[in-house]
Amino acid sequence: MQVHLTLFGQLADITGKTEMILHDIPDTETLIKTLHEMYPLLVNAKYAIALNKKVIKENTILIGDNNIALLPPFSGG
Amino acid sequence: MSNPTKNDRYQRQISLKELGEIGQQKLKNAKVIVIGAGGLGCPALLYLAGAGVGRIGIVDFDIVSLSNLHRQVLFSVNDIGLSKALRAGDVLEQINPDIEIIVFNEKLSNANALEIIKGFDIVLDGTDNFASRYMINDACVILKKTLVYGAISRFEGQLAVFNHPSETLTSVNYRDLFPVAPADGEVLNCEEAGVIGVLPGIIGTMMANETIKLITEIGNALINRLLTYNSLNNHFFELELVAIPETSKMIPESANAFKTFNYDWFCSANSAFELKPEEFRQMMQDKNIQFIDVREAGEAPQVNDFEHINIPLSHLQEQIPEISAETIVLFCQSGKRSAGAAEILSKHYGTSRKIYSLKDGIASWQKPKYYHNVRKKS
Numbered sequence: 112m113q114v115h116l117t118l119f120g121q122l123a124d125i126t127g128k129t130e131m132i133l134h135d136i137p138d139t140e141t142l143i144k145t146l147h148e149m150y151p152l153l154v155n156a157k158y159a160i161a162l163n164k165k166v167i168k169e170n171t172i173l174i175g176d177n178n179i180a181l182l183p184p185f186s187g188g
Numbered sequence: 189m190s191n192p193t194k195n196d197r198y199q200r201q202i203s204l205k206e207l208g209e210i211g212q213q214k215l216k217n218a219k220v221i222v223i224g225a226g227g228l229g230c231p232a233l234l235y236l237a238g239a240g241v242g243r244i245g246i247v248d249f250d251i252v253s254l255s256n257l258h259r260q261v262l263f264s265v266n267d268i269g270l271s272k273a274l275r276a277g278d279v280l281e282q283i284n285p286d287i288e289i290i291v292f293n294e295k296l297s298n299a300n301a302l303e304i305i306k307g308f309d310i311v312l313d314g315t316d317n318f319a320s321r322y323m324i325n326d327a328c329v330i331l332k333k334t335l336v337y338g339a340i341s342r343f344e345g346q347l348a349v350f351n352h353p354s355e356t357l358t359s360v361n362y363r364d365l366f367p368v369a370p371a372d373g374e375v376l377n378c379e380e381a382g383v384i385g386v387l388p389g390i391i392g393t394m395m396a397n398e399t400i401k402l403i404t405e406i407g408n409a410l411i412n413r414l415l416t417y418n419s420l421n422n423h424f425f426e427l428e429l430v431a432i433p434e435t436s437k438m439i440p441e442s443a444n445a446f447k448t449f450n451y452d453w454f455c456s457a458n459s460a461f462e463l464k465p466e467e468f469r470q471m472m473q474d475k476n477i478q479f480i481d482v483r484e485a486g487e488a489p490q491v492n493d494f495e496h497i498n499i500p501l502s503h504l505q506e507q508i509p510e511i512s513a514e515t516i517v518l519f520c521q522s523g524k525r526s527a528g529a530a531e532i533l534s535k536h537y538g539t540s541r542k543i544y545s546l547k548d549g550i551a552s553w554q555k556p557k558y559y560h561n562v563r564k565k566s
Contacts, residue, residue, distance in 0.1 A: 119344060119425075120341045120344055121341065157366065157368055157370045159366060161427040164425075164426065164427045165428045165430070166364075166365065166427060168430070180425065182414070182416065182427075183341075184318070184321075184365075184370060185339035185340055185344065185345070186315075186339060187227075187316055187340040187341050187383060187388075188226050188338070188339060188388065
């Protein structure tokens, strides 16, 4: 049971990583809490969460291996 | 050799069997507006005009500057200081005189957005700030217009088609993806973060491509999907978006509600209050207020007009000192760092302190004097 996490934009700048593997994450809320502990600057960042390439808005239980992406909004044009 | 005719112009694309004469006619009948004639807008406009989109609107209030030219491909050094919207209109006219180009040389605001957008079917958002992006999204929802969204940050781009009317799908809008606007300064713009010219070139061109597909009804446009592109490693990432009932409640319900919605405020709703220079000047008299200069020590111009302490933003990020005053006013050179400091202090002190940041910094409240000092140095 692992999470393959992909980070975009300034989230990759905050964590210094574009990809991460995390183990023993039962649900998406736990994932976010874990990330906040690891990278306190993420607490105030705004981003969309995509589970297996679909945006989710609520805590979701993770069964098996999953791909999760965190995407911040961009404003540049 | 025969004389070139109007149809010669589009011959190469008409010969695509998916597009054909019918597709070309659809393009001719289409009405598309591009908001922001910048890094995204310029390439999008070029290709839409080239393809023969019958009516093209251009909205921009800005003027061309030298630092635009590496990515804003409609302009040349001769255009510096001239209106982007007017110059873009002139260039497109030369590329394709057979189409109608409508120039709006003004800033899109909630006062004029509905009037401007309503004459078009598809809206391309090539703006460079969140307040405009949320406003354009809401205007498209209210007017039921398709929104082709493109945005960039450093080496990454995002592309999506929002709010496209469909019989089978519930249309998704920008707020379904990002319901809460980032605070001012949370996300850097191109000026602060930097951008390589070719990235908006790619994303802007893809916006034009999505638009042409939507008009001619060929292929699969990115309806209710978001595509990201990383120009450093060439990774594309696509995800499916979903409509959320709650986000529709955030969008002004009527044209009147839209016109009174404060988008600038919404997009900095989480940061502390910003002070205008005149408000700042009034507060300077109040001895109970703690003024804090958050620039680095020794940064010019020095301020001697009122009592204040210096705590650089870099120190605040590490440790927050105990500040007893109930009202705290922060300032810096341009207002960016003080906004950042205000956010840090707001989070630390919650509602126990009133925290303000001087909008646009010390440059804004005593221009003549301080600019004079700066000039003397150089």
